[in-house]
Every structure is written in C-alpha cells, then in structure tokens.
Amino acid sequence: MLRDYAFILIFSAIALSVPILGLSIAWLLRPKKPGKIKNATYECGLETFGETWVQFKVQYYIYALIFVIFDIETVFLYPWAVAYNKLGLFALVEMFIFIAILVVGLLYAWRTDALEWV
Amino acid sequence: MQFLDNLFLNISQVIRNLVGGFLPDWGVEVVMMTVAAAVLVVIAVVTMMFLTWMERKVVGRIQDRLGPNRVGPFGLMQPIADMVKMFIKEDITPREANRWVYNLGPIVVVPPAILALAVIPFGRGLSGADLSIGWLYLAAVASTSVIGIFMAGWGSRNKYALLGAMRAAAQIVSYEIPQVLSVVGVILIAGSLSMQRIVEAQNVWFVFLQPVAFIIFLIASVAEIERSPFDLPEAESEIIAGYHTEYSGLKFGMFFLAEYISTFAVSAIGATMFLGGWRGPVLPGWIWFLAKTYLLVFVVLWLRGTLPRIRVDQLMNFAWKVLVPLALANLLVAGLIAAIINPAETPGFWTFIGFLLGNLLLIAAVVMVGVLRAPEMEASEAAVVGAKGALAGQ
Amino acid sequence: MITQIAFIGIALLTLAGAIGVVLARSVFVSALFLILSFVGVSGIYVLLEAPFLAGVQLLVYVGAVAVLIIFAVMLTRDMMSEETPFLNRQWGCGGVMAAVLFVLLLLIGFIADWPVSSAKPPEDTISALGEALMGKYVLPFEVASVFLLVALIGAIVVARER
Amino acid sequence: MDIPLSWYLTLAAGLFSIGxxxxxxxxNAIGILMGVELMLNAVNINLVAFGRYITPEAVAGQVFAVFVITLAAAEAAVGLALIISIYRTYDSIDMEDINLLKW
Known part of the structure; x- marks a missing residue:
C-alpha cells in the first residue's frame, strides 16, 4: 500500500518543481525595470483609495459554514456507499435519518434567508 | 491491436529491464516512479498548450471566426509563441504586496491541478497509482486549490484581488458539495472508491444508470474550475480580473496552466466515472479514454461559447437551492433502488431498467416542483427587484 | 528504513508548521502555516495505513476548516500593528507550562509498556469503516448528525447580523 | 511497522504542546482557535497510532478519529461565529481587551 503513496510523494515533488523551475527560468530571461508608477497597486489607473482590507459581509462566512457541515456529511457517506452492498436495507434507513436531520439544517438556513446573497 | 493496447505497459517493461541491469530493486522502483511522474507532468503541460489552442479554435468557430491561423499549420504553433511571450515578459510586483505570500501564490496554485492526474486510469492497468481511496483523493486534492487563490488575493494587497479571491472561494466551496454528493451514487453501485475498480464495474456506463448525477457533476465541475458561464471571480466586467489582477508574465501564466489542467482533469474524471473510462470495443483503451475525455472538454468549451455569464446571486442560489437538494434526492433514490436490486448480482439489463425508472421518477418530481413553484419564484424575484429599486430610489 | 526517513521528514514538516502557527505575526500567515501542519498530519495517517483518514484530513481540514478560518480572518480585520506584541504577557509562563507538559507526555509515552500487537489491519479499511459506522457505532453516528445540525443552526444564529 | 510507536507519541506530544x-x-482570538485545532490533530494522531499498533484488526481508532474531526470542524464553525459576533460588538478580537464576563 505504501508503494502507491510513495509515488504520490514523488509526483507531488515533481508537480511542485514545475512552477518553481518555470518561474526561475522566467526570472533569468525577463527584463527588470521597476518604476514607481509601474509598481503601484492596480486600480484601473486611479490612485489607491482607502484601506485594502475592506470589511467583507458575513454572508461569505455563512456559506463556508454550511459547506463545512455538508463536507463532513460526505465523509460519513463515502464509507457507507462503499460498504452498502454488504449492509442492506437497515443501512439505508440509518442514512435516511442522518440525511433527514441535516436537511432540516439546510431548510432552516433556507427559510431564514441565510442562503440569500444580498 | 493487442500490441497497441499494451504499448505503454510494454515501454515501461523495457525501461524496467534496462534499468534493472545495474540498480538494486528499490532503485528500479524509484526510477520507474520518477519516470512515470515525469511523463504525467509532461502530459499535463502539453495538454494545457493543446487546450489553449483548441479553445480558441472552437470558440472561434462558434463565433464564426477562424481562430489562430498564422503561426504554423492551423496556428498549431500559437501556444509555443504564447509561452515564449510569457517567459520574456517583465514581472511586476506591487510595492505594497506581501512579497512572500504574493510570490508563493502561483507556485501553490499549480500542484493541486497536476496531482489529480496521478490516479486517473488512462487504460487497463495504466494509472500512476491505483489508490484505494481514488475519488476521495481527487476531491481532497481539488479542495486544496482554494489555498493558492487565497494567497494570491491576500498577498497582492489589492482590494479587487482580495474580493475576487473571496468570491472564488465562496463559489468553489459551494459547488464542491453537489460535486462530491453526486458521485456517491456511482460509488454505491461500484462498491469502491478506486478509479480502476469504478471503470471495471461499468458493464453499463454509469451515465445511463445515474444520468441526473452526471448532469449535476458536470455543472458543479465547470463551476469548480471557474469556467464560463461560472467565471465570475475572474470576469473583467465584474472585478477587474479577480485574484490575478496584480500578476503578470509567467506568474499569470501559472494560473492559466492550473485552469487548463483542471479542465482536462475534470473531463477525464467525468469520462472515467460516468462514460466507462478506457472501456470500449476494438480500439485500444487509451484511445477510447482520450476520445471520451476530449468529448467532455469540447462540451465545456461549447458551454463557454454558448451561455452568457450568470449573476452572482443566481450562482449561489443555484448551488444551494437546486443542485444540493437534487444531489441528495438522487442519492436516496440510488440507495433505494440498489437496496431493491443488488447491482452486483443482477444482470446489467435489469439494473439499467431499475435505475432508469428511478431517475425518470426523480426528473418527473423535479419538473413537478418546478411547475408548482414557478409562480411563487417569479413573485419573490419581483419582490427582490422591487426592493432593490426602492433602495436605489432613496 | 525508507519509511523511517519519510516519517522524520513529515514529522519535521508538521512541527515546523505548528511552530509557524504560534509565532507568525499575521493571523493570515498563521493560517497558512496551519495548513502546512494539516498536510503533514495527513502524511502521518498514510504512514499509519489509514489512507481514508488521510483523504478526510485533506478534505475537511485543508479544504474546509482552513477556508472557514481564513474567511473569519478576512471578516475580522487584524488590528495588531507592527509594534503591539502578538503574544500576551504570560508567554514565558505559557512556554514553561507547554514544555513541562511535553516532558510529562514523553515520559508516559516511553515508560509505559504498550501491548503492541503484530496483527494485520483489515484489507479494505473503507468498507470496514462503513460496517463499523452502520453497526457498532450507529448511535454515535446518528448523534453526530444531530450535533452537526445544532452546530449549523447555532453558528448561523450567532454569526448573522440582526 | 518499522517505525516504533513511541515516535508517533513524541510527534503528537510535540504538536499538542505547541498547540x-x-x-x-x-x-488574537482566531490564533487561540488555531492552537485548539493543533491540539485536536495531536489527539487524532494518538488515536490512530494506538489503534494501528494495539488493536490493528479493529478500526475503532479510525472511527474515533472521524468523530473527533467532526467535532473539531463543528467547534471551529461555532467558535469562529462567536469570534465574528464579538468583533461586531467590541470592534476587536484582541483577547487582552475582552476580559469582562458580563457587561
């Protein structure tokens, strides 16, 4: 089993070396003439205005939150699906209850407009 | 035919014998793995270059243009010219940027896209590694791509870049759920997460057993790789160019590289999980695999050429209020049918009929809900528009 | 031999990430180091022959929890300027505490005589996990869904603007 | 099995202490939460390592690790929601400033 993962390790090292190698070659080839205006933050040619860390709305967090909860649900779903043929009807009922409870959460978010992008 | 089918396995055997002459066993293993990994990486880069050309040709034809046709025959050398340009462009690092995070961003973005190729079966026994957690590995690797986007957005110290990164993350995260849920039906029938096992289980292509899941998977995947019509985070008309606003030269090219490799990877995954992967009559497996993959790539390009970009609130609503409930319903239907007819033991024809009936019922239910809710939806839409108009009037 | 080298490499990566989490001035950079540490832990799971957990570690921690943390960092502006210390005044005391705990844990780990078994783990871990979740651990499994529901609703209520 | 169990325990102890x-x-309150996440990861390493070395034929260690991951994610979700809520009220998440149990 570890043999397969050794391949993944080597593969990730080589995959990581692609951008590093490419960027190093580009670093050697490209011209370097920085300038005051050139290195300014790009905002359609205007001077930068106000703080960079603008205040984001909480909606982003709510989406991430619901995502985390459902991501964990899939963690339970995969072993269930793999073992399903050995388990039979009882497993289906258990999973049905599991999903139903979480769907209540989704419905709650839906009804309270937490899913609404405003 | 037999020879062509085993072409790559034979080549690998030749290399193994060649190296085996003067290296110990573990050395041979390491050399073989490195060679395989290097080949996969080369495939990734060449695919990216081919896809940029293909995209411009296909979209050009859709828009009644010729596309690139100056450099080389049919403009085939265009990607090379583009690459040379990328390499010799001046690189601009904004003064305000956090140098470490800014420069690491493009480096972190690329590996997740390439790593997906490790478990994709290009033919019988022809995959980098046949992991037992196959699909879970793909989902896990794909989910790490958000990190590079965050690094690019935060490191640039540009509010549009940061906003683009936030939007991209929210979108990727939202569409990941329907994507991972839609595949559960396939895993349930195949009884394994391993990609090779999933291909071997497809006596009937899973697209016929799980058509609804296939459509959900396709839509969610196109959204995951931020391609049109879901390309809001990097749409010029929305927020300059999103998280890669500040990047130039090859650093910008790296984001492109990642995007095109992901397009290929997602199509390959779709072909493997739903279209039978390398299985097919007469021709060698890897030709079947490439044909199916490029069919899906073409569909993705076609979507870009045809559909207008959707609005950001529609984007999020579609993920959470349409795709997620549909994926959950599909999962329960699949579970129910698999409980009635055990797909591992029933002959293919009856499995096919059973799942087809289930999916038809599901689609009928969806249409019913749509018809019933249509007036209500229109009313709520009108209310929202009215409220926005009132706000604008103030 | 090779696995031992791999273990040392991955363990050093994990610990370096963890130290980065604690000592980075900016919270965002802290979060990036946290991700590094999570990736290292997933490598450890692979060495422990728990590939499913390694995948889950990447999917849930790197792909979900880290994103959640970064969103929270973006929503709460980092008020710390360059001058204000990012650790509180008890950092010396806290360091001693952590060091003492580390030594104690090491003592327990090395002195105790663990009854190590040489049996083989099941061939198909994922299937075995599924059967365990649906059989022996079915109650915790259902409780987990209620728990997730409570967390979801609670967090939405707390986070939303009124 | 050529890695001794004590190596894993050392790693987990180190991770836990750093956390x-x-x-x-x-x-920063989010920094504190990240410390908690590190500690939970250390616990998980221990659970899986003990499961692998002492009862390899059962998957109890991994099942528990899955439940701990569930718990950690839910904890992060609620904890960060609280932090965002605190930030909205106090306009700061510096734990030196937030020292009142009740206002």
Whole structure:
C-alpha cells in the first residue's frame, strides 16, 4: 500500500518543481525595470483609495459554514456507499435519518434567508 | 491491436529491464516512479498548450471566426509563441504586496491541478497509482486549490484581488458539495472508491444508470474550475480580473496552466466515472479514454461559447437551492433502488431498467416542483427587484 | 528504513508548521502555516495505513476548516500593528507550562509498556469503516448528525447580523 | 511497522504542546482557535497510532478519529461565529481587551 503513496510523494515533488523551475527560468530571461508608477497597486489607473482590507459581509462566512457541515456529511457517506452492498436495507434507513436531520439544517438556513446573497 | 493496447505497459517493461541491469530493486522502483511522474507532468503541460489552442479554435468557430491561423499549420504553433511571450515578459510586483505570500501564490496554485492526474486510469492497468481511496483523493486534492487563490488575493494587497479571491472561494466551496454528493451514487453501485475498480464495474456506463448525477457533476465541475458561464471571480466586467489582477508574465501564466489542467482533469474524471473510462470495443483503451475525455472538454468549451455569464446571486442560489437538494434526492433514490436490486448480482439489463425508472421518477418530481413553484419564484424575484429599486430610489 | 526517513521528514514538516502557527505575526500567515501542519498530519495517517483518514484530513481540514478560518480572518480585520506584541504577557509562563507538559507526555509515552500487537489491519479499511459506522457505532453516528445540525443552526444564529 | 510507536507519541506530544502554547499566549482570538485545532490533530494522531499498533484488526481508532474531526470542524464553525459576533460588538478580537464576563 505504501508503494502507491510513495509515488504520490514523488509526483507531488515533481508537480511542485514545475512552477518553481518555470518561474526561475522566467526570472533569468525577463527584463527588470521597476518604476514607481509601474509598481503601484492596480486600480484601473486611479490612485489607491482607502484601506485594502475592506470589511467583507458575513454572508461569505455563512456559506463556508454550511459547506463545512455538508463536507463532513460526505465523509460519513463515502464509507457507507462503499460498504452498502454488504449492509442492506437497515443501512439505508440509518442514512435516511442522518440525511433527514441535516436537511432540516439546510431548510432552516433556507427559510431564514441565510442562503440569500444580498 | 493487442500490441497497441499494451504499448505503454510494454515501454515501461523495457525501461524496467534496462534499468534493472545495474540498480538494486528499490532503485528500479524509484526510477520507474520518477519516470512515470515525469511523463504525467509532461502530459499535463502539453495538454494545457493543446487546450489553449483548441479553445480558441472552437470558440472561434462558434463565433464564426477562424481562430489562430498564422503561426504554423492551423496556428498549431500559437501556444509555443504564447509561452515564449510569457517567459520574456517583465514581472511586476506591487510595492505594497506581501512579497512572500504574493510570490508563493502561483507556485501553490499549480500542484493541486497536476496531482489529480496521478490516479486517473488512462487504460487497463495504466494509472500512476491505483489508490484505494481514488475519488476521495481527487476531491481532497481539488479542495486544496482554494489555498493558492487565497494567497494570491491576500498577498497582492489589492482590494479587487482580495474580493475576487473571496468570491472564488465562496463559489468553489459551494459547488464542491453537489460535486462530491453526486458521485456517491456511482460509488454505491461500484462498491469502491478506486478509479480502476469504478471503470471495471461499468458493464453499463454509469451515465445511463445515474444520468441526473452526471448532469449535476458536470455543472458543479465547470463551476469548480471557474469556467464560463461560472467565471465570475475572474470576469473583467465584474472585478477587474479577480485574484490575478496584480500578476503578470509567467506568474499569470501559472494560473492559466492550473485552469487548463483542471479542465482536462475534470473531463477525464467525468469520462472515467460516468462514460466507462478506457472501456470500449476494438480500439485500444487509451484511445477510447482520450476520445471520451476530449468529448467532455469540447462540451465545456461549447458551454463557454454558448451561455452568457450568470449573476452572482443566481450562482449561489443555484448551488444551494437546486443542485444540493437534487444531489441528495438522487442519492436516496440510488440507495433505494440498489437496496431493491443488488447491482452486483443482477444482470446489467435489469439494473439499467431499475435505475432508469428511478431517475425518470426523480426528473418527473423535479419538473413537478418546478411547475408548482414557478409562480411563487417569479413573485419573490419581483419582490427582490422591487426592493432593490426602492433602495436605489432613496 | 525508507519509511523511517519519510516519517522524520513529515514529522519535521508538521512541527515546523505548528511552530509557524504560534509565532507568525499575521493571523493570515498563521493560517497558512496551519495548513502546512494539516498536510503533514495527513502524511502521518498514510504512514499509519489509514489512507481514508488521510483523504478526510485533506478534505475537511485543508479544504474546509482552513477556508472557514481564513474567511473569519478576512471578516475580522487584524488590528495588531507592527509594534503591539502578538503574544500576551504570560508567554514565558505559557512556554514553561507547554514544555513541562511535553516532558510529562514523553515520559508516559516511553515508560509505559504498550501491548503492541503484530496483527494485520483489515484489507479494505473503507468498507470496514462503513460496517463499523452502520453497526457498532450507529448511535454515535446518528448523534453526530444531530450535533452537526445544532452546530449549523447555532453558528448561523450567532454569526448573522440582526 | 518499522517505525516504533513511541515516535508517533513524541510527534503528537510535540504538536499538542505547541498547540497549548499558542492557545495560552496568542492575543488574537482566531490564533487561540488555531492552537485548539493543533491540539485536536495531536489527539487524532494518538488515536490512530494506538489503534494501528494495539488493536490493528479493529478500526475503532479510525472511527474515533472521524468523530473527533467532526467535532473539531463543528467547534471551529461555532467558535469562529462567536469570534465574528464579538468583533461586531467590541470592534476587536484582541483577547487582552475582552476580559469582562458580563457587561
């Protein structure tokens, strides 16, 4: 089993070396003439205005939150699906209850407009 | 035919014998793995270059243009010219940027896209590694791509870049759920997460057993790789160019590289999980695999050429209020049918009929809900528009 | 031999990430180091022959929890300027505490005589996990869904603007 | 099995102690939460390592690790929601400023 993962390790090292190698070659080839205006933050040619860390709305967090909860649900779903043929009807009922409870959460978010992008 | 089918396995055997002459066993293993990994990486880069050309040709034809046709025959050398340009462009690092995070961003973005190729079966026994957690590995690797986007957005110290990164993350995260849920039906029938096992289980292509899941998977995947019509985070008309606003030269090219490799990877995954992967009559497996993959790539390009970009609130609503409930319903239907007819033991024809009936019922239910809710939806839409108009009037 | 080298490499990566989490001035950079540490832990799971957990570690921690943390960092502006210390005044005391705990844990780990078994783990871990979740651990499994529901609703209520 | 169990225990102990240090000393509330996440990861390493070395034929260690991951994610979700809520009220998440149990 570890043999397969050794391949993944080597593969990730080589995959990581692609951008590093490419960027190093580009670093050697490209011209370097920085300038005051050139290195300014790009905002359609205007001077930068106000703080960079603008205040984001909480909606982003709510989406991430619901995502985390459902991501964990899939963690339970995969072993269930793999073992399903050995388990039979009882497993289906258990999973049905599991999903139903979480769907209540989704419905709650839906009804309270937490899913609404405003 | 037999020879062509085993072409790559034979080549690998030749290399193994060649190296085996003067290296110990573990050395041979390491050399073989490195060679395989290097080949996969080369495939990734060449695919990216081919896809940029293909995209411009296909979209050009859709828009009644010729596309690139100056450099080389049919403009085939265009990607090379583009690459040379990328390499010799001046690189601009904004003064305000956090140098470490800014420069690491493009480096972190690329590996997740390439790593997906490790478990994709290009033919019988022809995959980098046949992991037992196959699909879970793909989902896990794909989910790490958000990190590079965050690094690019935060490191640039540009509010549009940061906003683009936030939007991209929210979108990727939202569409990941329907994507991972839609595949559960396939895993349930195949009884394994391993990609090779999933291909071997497809006596009937899973697209016929799980058509609804296939459509959900396709839509969610196109959204995951931020391609049109879901390309809001990097749409010029929305927020300059999103998280890669500040990047130039090859650093910008790296984001492109990642995007095109992901397009290929997602199509390959779709072909493997739903279209039978390398299985097919007469021709060698890897030709079947490439044909199916490029069919899906073409569909993705076609979507870009045809559909207008959707609005950001529609984007999020579609993920959470349409795709997620549909994926959950599909999962329960699949579970129910698999409980009635055990797909591992029933002959293919009856499995096919059973799942087809289930999916038809599901689609009928969806249409019913749509018809019933249509007036209500229109009313709520009108209310929202009215409220926005009132706000604008103030 | 090779696995031992791999273990040392991955363990050093994990610990370096963890130290980065604690000592980075900016919270965002802290979060990036946290991700590094999570990736290292997933490598450890692979060495422990728990590939499913390694995948889950990447999917849930790197792909979900880290994103959640970064969103929270973006929503709460980092008020710390360059001058204000990012650790509180008890950092010396806290360091001693952590060091003492580390030594104690090491003592327990090395002195105790663990009854190590040489049996083989099941061939198909994922299937075995599924059967365990649906059989022996079915109650915790259902409780987990209620728990997730409570967390979801609670967090939405707390986070939303009124 | 050529890695002794004590190596894993050492790694987990180190990770746990670093997490504890971060938890005790970071001023930023999100920093404290990250310390807690590190500690939970250390616990998970221990659970899986003990499961692998002492009862390899059962998957109890992994099942528990899955439940701990569930718990950690839910904890992060609610904890960060609280932090965002605190930020909205106090306009700061510096734990030195937030020292009142009740206002």
């Amino acid at each position: 504890l240090f971060g938890c005790l000393t970071r001023r």
